[in-house]
Amino acid sequence: MSTGKLTIDLSALAANWRALDALCSGETGAVVKADGYGLGVAEVCRALARAGARKFFVAVAEEGAAVREALGPGPLISVMSGHMDGDSALLRAHDLTPMISSIDQMLRHVERTPRQSFGIQLDSGMNRLGLEPDEWAALRDIAIRQMPVMVMSHLACADDPDHDMNARQLRVFKEMTAGIDVPRSLAATGGILLGREWHFDLARPGIGLYGGLPFAQARTVVALDLPVIQVRDVHPGETVGYSNTWTAERPSRIATLAAGYADGLIRAMGSRARVHHGETACPVVGRVSMDLIAADITGLAREPEALSILGPHQSVDDLAEAAGTTGYEILTALGDRYARTYLK
Amino acid sequence: MSTGKLTIDLSALAANWRALDALCSGETGAVVKADGYGLGVAEVCRALARAGARKFFVAVAEEGAAVREALGPGPLISVMSGHMDGDSALLRAHDLTPMISSIDQMLRHVERTPRQSFGIQLDSGMNRLGLEPDEWAALRDIAIRQMPVMVMSHLACADDPDHDMNARQLRVFKEMTAGIDVPRSLAATGGILLGREWHFDLARPGIGLYGGLPFAQARTVVALDLPVIQVRDVHPGETVGYSNTWTAERPSRIATLAAGYADGLIRAMGSRARVHHGETACPVVGRVSMDLIAADITGLAREPEALSILGPHQSVDDLAEAAGTTGYEILTALGDRYARTYLK
Numbered sequence: 001m002s003t004g005k006l007t008i009d010l011s012a013l014a015a016n017w018r019a020l021d022a023l024c025s026g027e028t029g030a031v032v033k034a035d036g037y038g039l040g041v042a043e044v045c046r047a048l049a050r051a052g053a054r055k056f057f058v059a060v061a062e063e064g065a066a067v068r069e070a071l072g073p074g075p076l077i078s079v080m081s082g083h084m085d086g087d088s089a090l091l092r093a094h095d096l097t098p099m100i101s102s103i104d105q106m107l108r109h110v111e112r113t114p115r116q117s118f119g120i121q122l123d124s125g126m127n128r129l130g131l132e133p134d135e136w137a138a139l140r141d142i143a144i145r146q147m148p149v150m151v152m153s154h155l156a157c158a159d160d161p162d163h164d165m166n167a168r169q170l171r172v173f174k175e176m177t178a179g180i181d182v183p184r185s186l187a188a189t190g191g192i193l194l195g196r197e198w199h200f201d202l203a204r205p206g207i208g209l210y211g212g213l214p215f216a217q218a219r220t221v222v223a224l225d226l227p228v229i230q231v232r233d234v235h236p237g238e239t240v241g242y243s244n245t246w247t248a249e250r251p252s253r254i255a256t257l258a259a260g261y262a263d264g265l266i267r268a269m270g271s272r273a274r275v276h277h278g279e280t281a282c283p284v285v286g287r288v289s290m291d292l293i294a295a296d297i298t299g300l301a302r303e304p305e306a307l308s309i310l311g312p313h314q315s316v317d318d319l320a321e322a323a324g325t326t327g328y329e330i331l332t333a334l335g336d337r338y339a340r341t342y343l344k
Numbered sequence: 345m346s347t348g349k350l351t352i353d354l355s356a357l358a359a360n361w362r363a364l365d366a367l368c369s370g371e372t373g374a375v376v377k378a379d380g381y382g383l384g385v386a387e388v389c390r391a392l393a394r395a396g397a398r399k400f401f402v403a404v405a406e407e408g409a410a411v412r413e414a415l416g417p418g419p420l421i422s423v424m425s426g427h428m429d430g431d432s433a434l435l436r437a438h439d440l441t442p443m444i445s446s447i448d449q450m451l452r453h454v455e456r457t458p459r460q461s462f463g464i465q466l467d468s469g470m471n472r473l474g475l476e477p478d479e480w481a482a483l484r485d486i487a488i489r490q491m492p493v494m495v496m497s498h499l500a501c502a503d504d505p506d507h508d509m510n511a512r513q514l515r516v517f518k519e520m521t522a523g524i525d526v527p528r529s530l531a532a533t534g535g536i537l538l539g540r541e542w543h544f545d546l547a548r549p550g551i552g553l554y555g556g557l558p559f560a561q562a563r564t565v566v567a568l569d570l571p572v573i574q575v576r577d578v579h580p581g582e583t584v585g586y587s588n589t590w591t592a593e594r595p596s597r598i599a600t601l602a603a604g605y606a607d608g609l610i611r612a613m614g615s616r617a618r619v620h621h622g623e624t625a626c627p628v629v630g631r632v633s634m635d636l637i638a639a640d641i642t643g644l645a646r647e648p649e650a651l652s653i654l655g656p657h658q659s660v661d662d663l664a665e666a667a668g669t670t671g672y673e674i675l676t677a678l679g680d681r682y683a684r685t686y687l688k
Binding site: 002003033034035038059060061062063080081082084085086087101102104105123125126127128129130132156157159160163165227229230232233234238239240241242243244254256258261262266267268286289290291292294305324325326328329332333336337 | 346377403424429431509587598600602636668670
């Protein structure tokens with residue numbers, strides 16, 4: 001076995017859902033797109049359903065089919081790309097609820113799947129997905145008569161509570177949904193933390209469930225341990241890895257570990273990342289290779305069999321900082337070669 | 345269907361193998377680790393075997409099992425992480441050939457799988473995998489009597505033909521393998537292009553097969569087209585995407601496309617990437633989201649159904665440059681949500 005060991009704590013995932021649910025003034029759903037943020041959509045969905053989630057959000061219809069297979073009939077499964085050309089059979093077969101984001105999509109939905117549930121996605125300022133105010137004004141009365149299951153929008157800057165965009169989008173969303181009797185949803189994890197005014201009828205946490213910022217109180221969900229393939233002495237002046245980017249300044253013990261950027265250890269992290277043996281941090285040295293990284297273990301008393309790159313001493317957000325990205329990308333990049341264990 | 349369409353040209357892959365094979369003075373194998381550089385190991389291996397490859401290289405034993413399943417008995421399958429604890433049953437069951445990189449691994453191999461073929465991996469200066477000169481000196485006579493199928497090493501700087509490391513590693517490799525009657529292998533794609541002195545008995549191209557630099561003559565293997573979910577007008581002063589990083593300076597038409605960093609569109613590319621409609625380039629605007637990107641299509645005469653992000657007008661290396669990484673990472677990051685088509 002020379003693959004990393006990825007351990008996914010489903011009880012921590014469930015605890016994070018319950019902690020966010022306790023903050024929400026309305027119902028709490030769960031975003032499980034991108035294979036459950038990289039952690040395995042079937043296991044993730046079942047754990048969240050056991051915790052109490054009844055509304056699930058995915059990006060595309062194909063993902064919705066996998067969620068339905070994992071959960072069986074009953075829970076609402078919302079498809080955030082809406083009703084695309086070619087989706088109709090999947091939506092029907094798996095009882096999926098597209099979040100309609102344009103007049104084109106609305107026409108397609110009514111024409112091809114007239115009895116299929118749907119929601120409405122409004123653009124409150126992010127300019128990414130959702131009906132614009134003028135489109136919504138034209139469609140609103142017709143759409144409401146078709147009984148959408150929810151009206152939703154998405155915040156662009158919710159991870160930054162001080163950004164004035166949050167209040168602006170809240171105001172626009174309130175204006176666009178004033179006087180309609182349809183459940184409303186605006187907040188993901190960041191929006192939940194902004195406060196009750198953002199919660200409306202349904203919140204849709206994603207990253208916070210999986211242990212990432214901005215939910216600083218989240219329990220750690222992911223641990224990743226990398227086996228040591230080989231340990232060698234490197235003399236001062238010798239280099240390690242591609243393009244000789246790291247040079248030993250002292251007699252060093254260098255461990256080669258079995259994971260690289262093909263496993264989602266983003267290449268940009270380079271030598272800014274660390275691996276841990278117990279509480280001792282060991283710097284990554286040289287370039288991240290496709291299947292390998294090297295670490296300076298000179299400070300360790302004995303040769304380890306494995307080193308930790310995600311766990312209690314280095315969170316997904318710590319590793320993201322080393323790679324110049326976000327915890328979201330660290331999670332969704334986690335590769336297929338790891339041996340995965342689910343703690344229940 | 346709101347997922348991207350990934351088209352993999354197996355005839356271009358085979359042509360790239362033949363073109364590299366024509367350059368080599370010895371035999372030409374193929375590196376198919378990391379799921380065939382992200383393109384699907386079974387299809388990739390079968391196409392390369394049809395082209396004439398008989399020796400395949402993977403990173404870990406689990407990958408070797410998948411290659412054996414795709415190819416059946418016969419071809420040599422080399423495991424570059426060697427013989428790790430826990431690998432023995434897999435190596436035996438699938439007739440895999442570990443590249444032994446330490447004395448520990450040699451002892452494990454002889455003890456647990458004494459009749460199983462193996463190779464020797466030497467460190468010629470990269471300090472990543474392979475026996476050090478002093479370890480090799482101690483092991484050499486014993487190892488040779490066990491009849492390794494090859495002795496290999498790996499170049500650290502072969503992508504840069506002017507780097508003096510190339511000549512230094514060549515010299516060390518020659519010294520370490522002088523006087524032994526075992527096939528020798530040093531070059532991957534970059535090493536092949538350095539010239540015949542680096543080729544020895546077996547070359548092991550990887551990236552060049554898949555259309556990436558440093559093999560500038562490679563045929564394009566990968567095309568990726570992203571469906572347009574929605575198009576909207578954005579007024580001057582309005583922002584697009586997370587954290588409002590892009591602001592329209594003129595009346596703009598913005599398309600939202602169905603792929604993001606969870607599909608391997610590395611978040612760091614941000615607004616430096618482009619998508620194409622025919623020959624017209626459209627800049628990506630704002631942050632790459634998990635499942636979505638936005639592009640400025642103001643310059644297009646009509647609304648496209650899809651836009652190309654990899655293909656004849658933007659290579660994996662072009663996209664890598666936008667993301668501050670290499671074509672290798674662009675390929676291995678390609679996600680699981682794409683609909684894949686193989687051209688034969």
